[in-house]
Amino acid sequence: MLRNIVAVKRVLYDALGHFNNDDGWAMSSHLAITALMALFPFLIFATTLGSFLGAQAFAQTAVHIVFDTWPEQIAEPISREVLRVLTVQRTDLLTYGVVLAAYFASNGIEAVRTSLNRAYRVTETRGFLLRRAQSLIFVLIATVGFLVISVLLVFAPLIARLAEQRFEWIEPYMGTFTLWRFIIASTVIVLGLFAVHVWLPAGKRRFVSLIPGILFTLIAWLIGSTVFAAYIDHFSSYVTTYAGLASIMIAVVFLYIVSAIFILGGELNAAISRYLEARARVGG
Structure with a gap:
């Protein structure tokens, strides 16, 4: 027991x-601001591509996927x-x-890479060029993933009704559409x-070695989001301090908290790996 402690x-x-x-604190600021600056271009690009491919409901789906867990x-x-920005008609996909x-x-992907390289x-x-190509591939994969989810969410209510008609026992387990949307976003x-x-990040890591940091990230995000939301409800003076900029400032602070937790997740994985390697060297 003492050894574990x-x-x-x-x-x-x-x-x-x-x-x-x-x-790490400065990198959290960098990651938060870069993420906010990358969010609009990504959603604009993804929505334009979605509209070009016929997924007209993509804008709402993308917004739900991004913001339902906030x-x-x-x-x-x-x-x-x-x-409001995404519903503006665009025909400039290839421009x-x-x-x-x-x-x-x-x-935004590059900021995440830099943060994780430092953490690990x-x-x-x-x-x-290789790094930038990989980042663009990540953007495209995320866009395609959002498109697939958009199509699934369009057909989800129809599929749910058909399933309930054929299998009555499944009804209590279907939940609400909002619940399934949250599950998909999560x-x-x-x-x-x-x-x-x-x-x-550079180098290779075993899948199992990533689990502790990712679990920490998810749990800490949930706790941090809940505490920050309660703070905004009861103690915050952002509205009186920043007036019309309050929502942006709140988003920046929230993303700063999320970024710090994310980087700490990588730090935790690296620290565990270093500890296990040190213990293996001494035969403990």
């Missing part, structure tokens, strides 16, 4: 110490404005505007976390 203390000290000494107080004003939108969206204590050896987040931890 000592091991946990060593791992936490290593993770938190490296996060603090390697400018606290309502933070997501509602931002998602409303995002949806420079949408190409640039995809490029700027990939900047690895040096990037891949060339700029699944996208989990798969996305595994994808970025596996492929973005």
Whole structure:
């Protein structure tokens, strides 16, 4: 028991110490701002591509996937404005505007890569063009994934009604459409976390070694989001301080918290791996 406590203390000290000494707070700011700046270009690019391919309901689906897992107080004003932007008719899929939108969206992927390289204590050896191509592929994969989910959500109510008619016992397990939408959004987040931890940082990591940091990230995100939402409801003075900019400032602070937790997840994985390697060397 004592040995386990000592091991946990060593791992936490290593993770938190490296996060603090390697400018983790500054990297959280960088990741939060870059993510916010990349969000609109990504959604514009993805929505334009979705409309081009005939997925007219894509805008609402994309907004739900992105914002359904945010606290309502933070997501509602931002998602409303995002949806307003996305519903503007665009026919410039193959023009420079949408190409640039995809490029700027990939900047968010690059920020995640930089954060994870620092967290995992690895040096990037891949060339700029290869990294940027990989980031653009991530953007395209995310877009295609959103398109598939958009189609599924369009047909989901019909499929649910048919299933309930043929199998009455399934009705209590179907839940509401909102619940399934939340489940889908959560699944996208989990798969996305595994994808970025596996492929973005330099080097290779075993799948099992990623689980602790990802579990920490998901649990800490849930706790952090709940606490921050409660703070906004009861104690926040953002509205009086920032007036019309309040929703943006709230989103920035929220993304800062989310980014810090995300980086700490990578730090935790790296610290556990270092501890296990050290224990293996001494035969313990």
